[in-house]
Amino acid sequence: MKIGFSFDVHPLVRGRKLVLGGIPIEHDKGLLGHSDGDVVLHALTDALLSAGGLPDIGTLFPDTDPAFKDRESSFFLLVALNKLHEKGYKVDQVDLTIVADEPKLSPYYVKMKKNLSRLLNLSEDRISLKARRTEGLIFQKDKPGIMCFALVVLTSL
């Protein structure tokens, strides 16, 4: 059994679409990033790479590479999963905590979980997903953002 942990954070800005866990979220702002800025998939991908003893997401997919500009982040996740399979690992469990003061994310839990289950080829009862607010203690009103923590467990194929 292997355990991996990571987190990611991006600023929320106007003029960008908000995508979390590969699901479009209704909001007047989106996450700024070289790719689609999906913090959930970035934290998850990085935790998986970490568990597999692989280089981190920024090393594998540098944000200076135009090939990754505005890329759907599911691409990074699928590449990481392939690398894990090559090393003889499969995903056993995923625990995700999103940290955001806006927007309200609970209406999207079901959709996000379904999509993660599809991408990971893992049953939904092995995936935990929830969101927490910081009440302005982490993100300031004029500088909003979204953060995600990811913990994963791998087992041998």
Ligand SMILES: [Zn+2]
């Ligand atoms: Zn990121």
